[in-house]
Amino acid sequence: MQEEGTPVHNYVYSSEMVEFVKAANECCHFLEQLKGTEGKAFIAESLKHFAQLYALFLLTGESEPVFDSPPEPTVTEQEWSAVFNKIAGILGPLNDILRIAAEDEFDRSEVVTHTISEDMADVYQELRDFTVIYSRGLEELMNDAAWELKVRFAEHWGMKLLRAMSALHMHFVAEVDPSQEE
Numbered sequence: 001m002q003e004e005g006t007p008v009h010n011y012v013y014s015s016e017m018v019e020f021v022k023a024a025n026e027c028c029h030f031l032e033q034l035k036g037t038e039g040k041a042f043i044a045e046s047l048k049h050f051a052q053l054y055a056l057f058l059l060t061g062e063s064e065p066v067f068d069s070p071p072e073p074t075v076t077e078q079e080w081s082a083v084f085n086k087i088a089g090i091l092g093p094l095n096d097i098l099r100i101a102a103e104d105e106f107d108r109s110e111v112v113t114h115t116i117s118e119d120m121a122d123v124y125q126e127l128r129d130f131t132v133i134y135s136r137g138l139e140e141l142m143n144d145a146a147w148e149l150k151v152r153f154a155e156h157w158g159m160k161l162l163r164a165m166s167a168l169h170m171h172f173v174a175e176v177d178p179s180q181e182e
Helices: 007-012 015-032 039-057 077-095 116-134 139-173
Strands: 096-100 111-115
Touching: 007 139, 015 039, 015 077, 015 116, 039 077, 039 116, 039 139, 077 096, 077 116, 096 139, 111 116, 116 139
Parallel strands: none
Antiparallel strands: 096 111
């Protein structure tokens, strides 16, 4: 374990990182406990969590990995599917969105159908993997989990978070209630 005052210790226990970890835990808990959540309330609460996460994540600073390999993922396929299905159930027909196909996707059409629930479940998986490792209290692993989260943010989950927020924003300003949609 690193001595207090070392760069790893200072990074993983910085006020910015602690605030982000708290927000990530709250978001994960929210997404895990969706039973009985109403559509409009879900949309508003999701936007609050995701906006806070994005803003706090930008403040967490930079680090370098300590170990050669990334930490092992902790979220199972069943856990991911449970979050995905809960969100899809709440959003109903409002879950589907159209987006521009990425260059590396198999679908060669310009626009593809996508779901908000997939993006949100993917963000959940990244955050839960990070918070589980962070909660173990081993500073080098905490550091590497944060570093890996930064890498994956740039690769995919940051865009998924923004894409989900954008779609939810459209529903929010239109004042649609997924529980009333057919």
